[in-house]
Amino acid sequence: MKGAYFVENRVCKSHKVLVGMEVHVQLSTQSKMFTGAANGFGGEPNTQVDEQVLGLPGVLPVMNKRAVEYAIMVGLALDCKIARHTKWDRKSYYYPDLPKNYQISQYDLPLCYEGAFELVRKDGSTLKIRIRRAHLEEDAGKLMHEAPGGYAIDFSIVDLNRAGTPLLEIVTEPDLSSPQDVALFGQELQKIVQFLGVSHGLMQMGHMRFEPNINVHITDQNGQVHKTAITEIKNLNSFSVLERATAYEVQRQIRQWEETGSLGRKSTYGWDEAKGSTFLQREKEEANDYRYFPDPDLPPVEVDDAWIAELKGQIGELPAARRKRYVDALGLSATDAAILASDRETGDFYEAAIAAGGDARRVSNLILSHGRRIANEKSVTLKEIGIAPARFAEVAGLIDQNKISVSSAGTIFDKLREKDGAAEQLAAELGLTQVSDTSAIDAAIDAMIAANPKPLQDYRGGKQSAMGALVGMVMKNGKGLNPKMVQEALKRKLGGE
Amino acid sequence: MAEQKITLDQVRHVAKLSRLALDESRLEKFSVQLGSILEYVAKISEVNVTGIEPMAQALPMHNVFREDIVEPSLPLEKVLQNAPDADGPFFKVPKIIGGEEDSAG
Numbered sequence: 001m002k003g004a005y006f007v008e009n010r011v012c013k014s015h016k017v018l019v020g021m022e023v024h025v026q027l028s029t030q031s032k033m034f035t036g037a038a039n040g041f042g043g044e045p046n047t048q049v050d051e052q053v054l055g056l057p058g059v060l061p062v063m064n065k066r067a068v069e070y071a072i073m074v075g076l077a078l079d080c081k082i083a084r085h086t087k088w089d090r091k092s093y094y095y096p097d098l099p100k101n102y103q104i105s106q107y108d109l110p111l112c113y114e115g116a117f118e119l120v121r122k123d124g125s126t127l128k129i130r131i132r133r134a135h136l137e138e139d140a141g142k143l144m145h146e147a148p149g150g151y152a153i154d155f156s157i158v159d160l161n162r163a164g165t166p167l168l169e170i171v172t173e174p175d176l177s178s179p180q181d182v183a184l185f186g187q188e189l190q191k192i193v194q195f196l197g198v199s200h201g202l203m204q205m206g207h208m209r210f211e212p213n214i215n216v217h218i219t220d221q222n223g224q225v226h227k228t229a230i231t232e233i234k235n236l237n238s239f240s241v242l243e244r245a246t247a248y249e250v251q252r253q254i255r256q257w258e259e260t261g262s263l264g265r266k267s268t269y270g271w272d273e274a275k276g277s278t279f280l281q282r283e284k285e286e287a288n289d290y291r292y293f294p295d296p297d298l299p300p301v302e303v304d305d306a307w308i309a310e311l312k313g314q315i316g317e318l319p320a321a322r323r324k325r326y327v328d329a330l331g332l333s334a335t336d337a338a339i340l341a342s343d344r345e346t347g348d349f350y351e352a353a354i355a356a357g358g359d360a361r362r363v364s365n366l367i368l369s370h371g372r373r374i375a376n377e378k379s380v381t382l383k384e385i386g387i388a389p390a391r392f393a394e395v396a397g398l399i400d401q402n403k404i405s406v407s408s409a410g411t412i413f414d415k416l417r418e419k420d421g422a423a424e425q426l427a428a429e430l431g432l433t434q435v436s437d438t439s440a441i442d443a444a445i446d447a448m449i450a451a452n453p454k455p456l457q458d459y460r461g462g463k464q465s466a467m468g469a470l471v472g473m474v475m476k477n478g479k480g481l482n483p484k485m486v487q488e489a490l491k492r493k494l495g496g497e
Numbered sequence: 498m499a500e501q502k503i504t505l506d507q508v509r510h511v512a513k514l515s516r517l518a519l520d521e522s523r524l525e526k527f528s529v530q531l532g533s534i535l536e537y538v539a540k541i542s543e544v545n546v547t548g549i550e551p552m553a554q555a556l557p558m559h560n561v562f563r564e565d566i567v568e569p570s571l572p573l574e575k576v577l578q579n580a581p582d583a584d585g586p587f588f589k590v591p592k593i594i595g596g597e598e599d600s601a602g
Contacts, residue, residue, distance in 0.1 A: 036568030045586040065562035157587035294553035
């Protein structure tokens with residue numbers, strides 16, 4: 001039998017994952033990209049549709065200035081170069097969700113290009129993701145193969161509400177090196193667009209759609225490298241699916257090579273959530289099949305320094321810069337800084353509390369524990385909990401001045417959520433104020449010593465454990481004294497005698 | 498001078514992209530016609546454009562924007578008025594088999 005046939009032995013000894021991402025972000029303008037019909041997500045089918053959206057003869061598209069600005073803002077946040085001159089191109093193809101038979105997009109002159117984003121992993125390591133381009137285009141309508149409610153139909157139906165809405169397509173270089181990185185990058189992008197306020201970024205609403213382009217460099221048992229063909233997984237809209245689909249596709253490509261020796265062909269895959277696997281959709285159309293050409297209806301866009309400066313001013317400090325400042329200048333831990341800087345509202349709230357006089361770290365602790373607890377309990381955002389940032393500063397001040405204990409803070413915040421009031425006054429009403437007046441403490445200690453010679457003798461006789469009892473007795477007579485200060489004063493007094 | 502610049506395969510390809518069902522017998526005719534159109538347009542390549550900035554638009558305008566303000570949409574019956582077929586508030590189209598959900602991207 002030996003030598004009758006020969007099965008080539010292919011073993012993947014090690015592999016390197018290379019993933020580039022295409023991300024489509026629905027911009028949250030009021031109106032569509034080139035016309036005034038509402039960009040209202042959802043809505044009754046085909047009610048946000050005008051002559052432009054239908055592609056009727058004689059219409060003239062006019063650019064939505066805010067959409068262009070939103071796109072530039074994302075470009076700036078991703079450290080992109082902003083094109084000083086750009087134009088619009090028609091991408092021609094036929095599909096029932098595209099009434100004009102072309103999509104207005106940007107082909108060779110994207111609005112933003114050559115950017116970079118630093119991905120910070122959970123373990124603190126970083127990965128630089130180069131951004132190839134970010135361009136503006138209009139979205140297509142929604143094509144459905146089931147009737148609303150999931151009923152089977154033997155035709156397809158089209159809702160054009162989404163057609164013509166502004167869409168930002170962000171394309172990275174293949175710098176993502178694991179399924180976890182891919183999902184993390186998606187989450188970071190979501191934070192950026194939400195921080196900038198250019199998209200609601202709600203995954204379940206399809207505001208962000210991800211298309212990872214995946215290939216693998218396989219090193220075999222002889223040290224030879226085999227590069228699989230790039231496959232693209234279309235339309236993923238959850239971070240969990242993004243990670244699982246990428247992981248599956250990586251393994252599928254390796255398995256295919258091991259089993260057949262094939263490196264595959266450039267193609268498009270879909271994700272089947274029920275089966276937990278990818279499936280082949282089509283081999284990729286070549287770019288020139290779309291017959292791109294400049295849209296003669298739309299004048300070009302010129303971007304000057306003044307406009308960019310104005311938009312930079314609107315953006316303010318980005319989350320990454322804010323996070324770094326919280327660590328470097330305010331002394332917060334990396335974890336706390338990341339949470340506070342993750343969205344604009346939380347960061348602004350925090351900074352308002354500091355501006356009101358609160359100590360940076362004390363206020364951070366109070367917001368992260370009590371502020372977030374109350375927000376979670378009420379299912380609202382931090383800004384909506386009904387307690388002003390200045391109150392956090394006041395409570396922080398009371399703690400720092402030893403007027404209340406750290407553990408009383410929660411009681412005061414619970415009171416504050418019921419009714420607003422000066423923190424110090426509430427602390428007094430609740431009987432939480434500690435007396436930190438040293439003369440009052442000294443007097444109480446003296447009174448205790450005079451009345452209780454026995455425990456004092458025990459302590460002096462070497463029973464250090466009597467200290468707790470002594471403090472307790474001082475506290476009993478002098479209600480509201482700061483126990484920490486009582487203990488310190490007591491030690492000083494007894495030790496000094 | 499019917500120098501054929503477009504092959505029959507190219508005509509087939511373009512016809513397919515344009516969703517046109519072309520009879521094989523007409524391929525030759527279109528190949529010649531398209532060839533002569535391209536030849537005519539090719540005259541423009543004789544112009545010396547050294548030192549001239551490329552332009553994508555004939556009008557000397559740029560940044561023609563509108564403010565982000567919502568204007569009324571058409572009523573549903575107008576939207577569907579010219580549709581080949583409708584199903585309730587939707588456009589009704591032949592079943593798209595094996596395609597992805599939406600085309601944009």
